[in-house]
Every structure is written in C-alpha cells, then in structure tokens.
Amino acid sequence: MFVLPIRFERSPRLHPMLSEVAHPVGTRVVVQGKRGPEVATVRGEPGERQAQERYGMVLHAATPADLERWADLHRQGEDLKWLLRARARERGLPVKLVAVEFTLDESLVTVSYSADERIELSSLIGEVRAHTRARVNFAAVGPREQAQMIGTLGACGRENCSSNHLQEFAPVSIRMARDQQLPLNPEKLSGPCGRLLCCLQFEHVQYQELLRELPRKNARVCHEGSGACGKVTKLHPLTGRVDVYTDQGLLQDVPASELRRAPETPERGAKGQKGSA
Structure with missing residues (x-):
C-alpha cells in the first residue's frame, strides 16, 4: 500500500491518501474523502505511512467517463452558485456564496459561503x-479560505499564496511588519482577503535573528570612530546598518558594528540630592 499526496481543485493543501497503485x-x-468520492490530482511521490495519521483512499485512476x-458537475455547481446568489440578493440575505461543489456520485452538494455574522x-x-x-451541506468559510477557494493575484503580481502553495494558515501579526521595518499602511499590508499578508x-x-545584532529603535548610541552620540531613528536589518540622529542635528547612516551604547548621564534628581548633602 502506497501513501500518495493528493491535491483537490480548490485548495493547495496536500492530503496523504492510501493507494494500491503508485x-x-x-x-x-478518484478518491474517497470526507465528503465522498471526488476527483483529485496526485502531486508528489509516494511517502511513508505514519502510525497515527488518518488517511483517505485512492479508489482508482480517473477514467474519461469520470x-x-x-x-458536468462542476458546470452544474457554477450555475447553481449564481442562481443562489441571485436568490440571496432578492431576499436581502447578507451573504456571499463562494462555491457549490458536488461529490462525484452526486450524493452531497456543499455550498460554501462567507458572512460577517451568523446567518x-x-x-x-x-x-x-x-x-x-x-x-445539502452549508459550510461557512473565513476571508482567507474564501481567497484560497476563489484564487486571485497578490500585490507581487503572482497567484496569492493561500491558493498556490500554503498548507495551513499560520497566525500573522502587525509585529511581523514592524520587525521588517515596513510602513504600517493597512492597504499595503493587507492581502486580497482583507487580512494581513500571509507572506x-x-x-x-x-x-x-538580524534584529538581535542591532540596537533598539530610540536607543542612545555613540559612534566609535567619530565619537558622535545620538538616538537611533531607523533600523536596516538586511544591511546591518542604522540611522542615527546625532546631538549635533545630523542624520547619519552607520554600521551597527561601529556603535556602542552611550554612557548614561546622571539624573537631575540624583545631582540635587548629592549637592544638598
């Protein structure tokens, strides 16, 4: 028995399935998945079977009739999707019908939809x-799943990652954009789904790792060569350099390796206490 990585049409995720033929x-x-028999594509070489993995089953190679x-079922699903969209608009339902998919034996039709609230x-x-x-099975999908199923172009001009190669949706935070010194502009940081870019x-x-070798933003530093001190205003992790606004009012781009922490100046309160003593 072989384990083959199988890909369905509306998702790049690979599903390991058992097959008697490599x-x-x-x-x-034709595979027997969770929903029933469907047509999918073999996308990799046979792998090893894992003891605790749950597998679907490859039934046979798809025939011309399959x-x-x-x-034909795909065309029926597309026609039904547009009909349901029209009926939803007529009834004022705040929902977007994303896809209508039949199993190969037409025993189940899955209607995937997106809505901002429970409907x-x-x-x-x-x-x-x-x-x-x-x-009939109605399945709610999120913004990222919707972009994955529909497919679209990203800001890079290529197919969006979610419908091209991503195997799962990992958490993405605004901290990642800050660490990469990107402008915090929602229009530039959001993907077609309206969420933060997966990339x-x-x-x-x-x-x-690169940021660990750089001083923090707003830290006071001194240049070992010139002795000029100032505040770090911007980091350039890829080049290992930082922008320093010096006490003389100059903006300098210097290597982080040539900087050292500026000596701490005595606090005014400590000076006053020493004088009064």
Missing part, C-alpha cells in the same frame, strides 16, 4: 433541492 505525479484519480461527469440559510435549501436530489510570516524568523 500513480505518477499529475495523474487524475472526468466528463466531474466537468440562517434554510430558505435556500429549497432552491438547491429544486435542481438536485443531493443532500509576512515567511521571513520573520530571519528578521528576528
């Missing part, structure tokens, strides 16, 4: 059942 990469296969039926969609079940006898996490660990 199908080549790129082979369209692929023709799968394409009752039972009024749309009748619309679905008027076109299919399949069991902010890709190099964050490397930036954290």
